[in-house]
Amino acid sequence: MRIITFIFFVLFAFPAFSAENKTELSSGQTLYVAIYSNVFIGPKEHPFNLAAMLSIRNTDLYNQLTITSAEYFDNNGKILKEYAKEPILLAPLASHHFSIKERDESGGFGANFIVKWKATKKINPPIIESVMIGTGSGISFVSQSKVIDENTK
Numbered sequence: 001m002r003i004i005t006f007i008f009f010v011l012f013a014f015p016a017f018s019a020e021n022k023t024e025l026s027s028g029q030t031l032y033v034a035i036y037s038n039v040f041i042g043p044k045e046h047p048f049n050l051a052a053m054l055s056i057r058n059t060d061l062y063n064q065l066t067i068t069s070a071e072y073f074d075n076n077g078k079i080l081k082e083y084a085k086e087p088i089l090l091a092p093l094a095s096h097h098f099s100i101k102e103r104d105e106s107g108g109f110g111a112n113f114i115v116k117w118k119a120t121k122k123i124n125p126p127i128i129e130s131v132m133i134g135t136g137s138g139i140s141f142v143s144q145s146k147v148i149d150e151n152t153k
Contacts, residue, residue, distance in 0.1 A: 023124055024125070025122035025123060025124065025125075026119075026122060026123070026125045026150060026151075027118065027119050027120070027121060027122045027123070027151070028116070028117055028118035028119060028150075028151035029116070029117060029125060029147050029149065029150055029151055030114060030115070030116045030147070030148050030149035030151060031114070031115045031116075031117075031128050031145040031146060031147055031148065032112060032113075032114060032145065032146045032148045033054060033112060033113040033114075033115060033128055033129065033130050033143060033144075033145040033146075034111075034112050034130065034143040035052045035054070035072070035100065035107055035111040035112055035113060035130050035132070035143070036050055036052065036109065036111070036130075036132045036141075036143070037049065037050060037052065037100065037104065037105060037106070037107040037108055037109065037111045038050055038105065038108070038109055039109070039134075039139070040109070047105075047109070048134060048137065048139070049102050049103065049105060049134070050102060050132040050133060050134050050139070051099070051100065051101060051102035051132070051133050051134075051135060052099070052100040052111075052130055052131065052132045052133075053097050053098070053099050053100070053130065053131045053133075054070065054083075054097060054098045054099075054100075054113050054115070054128070054129075054130050055095065055096075055097050055127075055128070055129055055130070055131060056070075056090065056095065056096045056097065056115065056117075056126055056127075056128050057093075057094075057095045057126055057127040057128075058090040058091065058092060058093060058094050058095070058126050059093070059124045059125070059126055059127055060092055060093075060119075060123040060124040060126075061092055061093065061124075062092055062123075063092060063119060063120075063121065063123045064089055064090060064091050064092060064094075064119070065089075065090050065117050065118065065119045065123060065126060066087045066088065066089055066090070066117060066118050066119070067084050067087065067088040067090065067096065067115065067116070067117050068084065068087055068116045068117060068118055069082065069084055069114070069115065069116040070082070070083040070084040070098060070113055070114075070115050070116075071083070071113065071114045071115075072098075072100070072107065072111065072112075072113055073107070073111060073112050073113070073114065074106060074107050074108050074110075074111055075107065075108030075109060075110035075111060076108075076110075080106055080107065080111075083098040083113075090126070098113075102133075102134075102135060113130070114148075115128055115145065116151070118151060125147075128144075128145040129142050129143060129144045129145055130142065130143045
């Protein structure tokens with residue numbers, strides 16, 4: 001009985017041992033990242049412009065990755081700009097960012113990035129998120145990416 005209690009304790013008291021917390025390795029992904037160029041404030045919902053930064057962080061300790069594309073889309077799904085015109089190599093634990101100025105209203109409230117990355121073997125996927133800041137108000141928040149395709153090629 002003690003052994004069963006011990007196993008139960010180890011499996012459920014320490015979630016690090018559970019399969020749910022296991023890091024999924026990948027050799028490439030396509031990710032969607034929401035960008036809020038503005039938010040609406042007040043009873044009349046006036047737009048309040050925000051500066052935005054897309055942050056890409058290689059979380060792998062030993063392997064580099066390549067950012068192959070970082071496309072910026074507007075509220076209607078129209079591509080506005082390709083930010084990674086050439087492949088960008090990120091060394092282990094290196095970071096890269098792209099900025100959108102506060103006065104840039106081209107993306108609208110539903111702007112987004114589609115980011116593609118690849119590696120030569122399966123590695124820890126990068127952290128890709130956007131950070132929005134309203135310099136006049138002190139508003140700031142983060143939006144995390146969502147994997148929309150696991151690139152297997």
